[in-house]
Amino acid sequence: MTSFARRWATAAALALSVVVAGTLAPPAAGATPAYPTPLPDPFLAAPADIATKAPGDILATRRADTWLLPGSEVWQIKYRSTNSAGQPIPAITTVIKPVGAPTDMPVLSYQAIVNSLGLRCAPSAALFTGEIKDVFGLPLALAMGWAVAIPDHLGPNSAYGAARLGGMITLDGVRAVKRLPELRLSNSPVALAGYSGGGMATAWAAALNPTYAPDVTLAGVAQGGVPASIEQMAAGLGLANQHPGFGLGFAAAMGLEREYPDRLPVSSQLKRRGIALRDELKDECRSMIIAKGLFHSVTDVANSTSLLQDQNTLAVMRENSLVEYAGVPTAPVFMWHGATDELTPYRSVVETVDRYCKAGATVEFVGYPIAEHMTNAVVGLPSAFMYLKDRFAGLPAPSNC
CATH class of the missing domain: 3.40.50.1820 (Alpha/Beta hydrolase fold, catalytic domain)
Structure with missing residues (x-):
């Protein structure tokens, strides 16, 4: 199955199934979210005074190499934004304009x-x-x-x-x-x-x-x-074992847990195999997430396959559904x-x-x-x-x- 849409829809369904597992089984080791490894770039770090800044305030700027875009100037701006809990976070935008x-x-x-x-x-x-x-x-x-x-x-x-x-x-x-x-x-x-x-x-x-x-x-x-x-996508698709889009679904569950660690304790409900896959994917991009997710299923990584039953899960998905x-x-x-x-x-x-x-x-x-x-x-x-x-x-x- 090569359709990007099918992979994305399956991602939502599988993410929900992994998340809902959190209400039905005892926690496993490695229960905290797996956050990405920080890049060795001090430009990306949050300044100590970020809480004193207003949304959109500039925290730092730098020029970027333009060899890929001759005739252009490229700037990167670090600025103050807000996460889903209302807390200040650093964010980056890259600006490209003609010289x-x-x-x-x-x-x-x-x-x-x-x-x-x-x-x-x-x-x-x-x-x-x-x-x-x-x-x-x-x-x-x-x-x-x-x-x-x-x-x-x-x-x-x-x-x-x-x-x-x-x-x-x-x-x-x-x-x-x-x-x-x-x-x-x-x-x-x-x-x-x-x-x-x-x-x-x-x-x-x-x-x-x-x-x-x-x-x-x-x-x-x-x-x-x-x-x-996302809820309609998941409900309409259902679950499939060892689906080619499983990696994206698992990644979506990880991403949501990162943003809502107190409401979606995904990692606490993973089996050892799930923890291992989570740790393997936490720094990957799309292609490798899909590849490394092949031949896995919800039952391989989580303690339950229940779907669309947990109210915390539904609330978070609805909060992110237009x-x-x-x-x-x-x-x-x-x-x-x-x-x-x-x-x-x-x-x-x-x-x-x-x-x-x-x-x-x-x-x-x-x-x-x-x-x-x-x-x-x-x-x-x-x-x-x-x-x-x-x-x-x-x-x-x-x-x-």
Whole structure:
């Protein structure tokens, strides 16, 4: 099975099954979350006074090597953001802009597809190693002549699966970009874009914008292939033994435990084999997570296979599912999805769009008759970027509510 959508949907189901095991069995050794190994880079560390800073405040900056992007200047900004418990955290965004670009040029915050647990897999590191293979959106954004900011939207613990966290990190990244004088972007129009996991961070940023960052004005948002309900994905798929997507599911459980250690004690319910696999995956990127997860199943690693029964589990999954969040974007939104992609539930996306429309949001929604998840990205991104180009030009946003 090669479909990215099927792997992602299975990931949610398997993650839930591992998490729910926590209510049904005694704990094992190695019960604390397995956090990623810190990179030997002092730039990434949180300063001692981070609690005194406001969200989006700049903590440090540096220039990055541009050999991969001739004719561009690359900056990395460390800034203060917020985790799911409301605590201050350091976050990183990487900004790419043409050398000699005009002041206040359009800025796109592009949330790349990152399905990983290791810090070396985050865009701030992986953009320069080839690990990030988001071959659709980033080159297109740069070709449009915009400045592009790519945040590490999984946060300092690489909390894969924590979608709300990604929204806050994205918004604070926009704040930081506009606050750095050297970039000359303080009055730039800003838009957001992302697909799949990057679409989750983008969609959450748009929905949180009115309450979490009302000072951030967005010209437009393009979000595609958004997994709007992790619960619906899991319930619709069920469980499979030794599924090829098991590694991603296990990684999602680990990522959620990292973000919610007091509410999702995943590690406390793993067998010795599960602890060993957890420790083997904790610093890996997408390809190796999939490879090392092969020939494993829930029963191999956890003490139970119960699913969708534990209220703590359901609460966390719903807190990270867009369809459950009452907030409505105030920025105009272009949203696209595969209309026959049942594994990344179309129904939850339609429900979200319907709620946005009833609340008076400006939404253009396109459902393509395509089942394969990444094919939908290729088909929809050109229209999405033309939509954002028109928003940067100040044209009225269309709506098909």
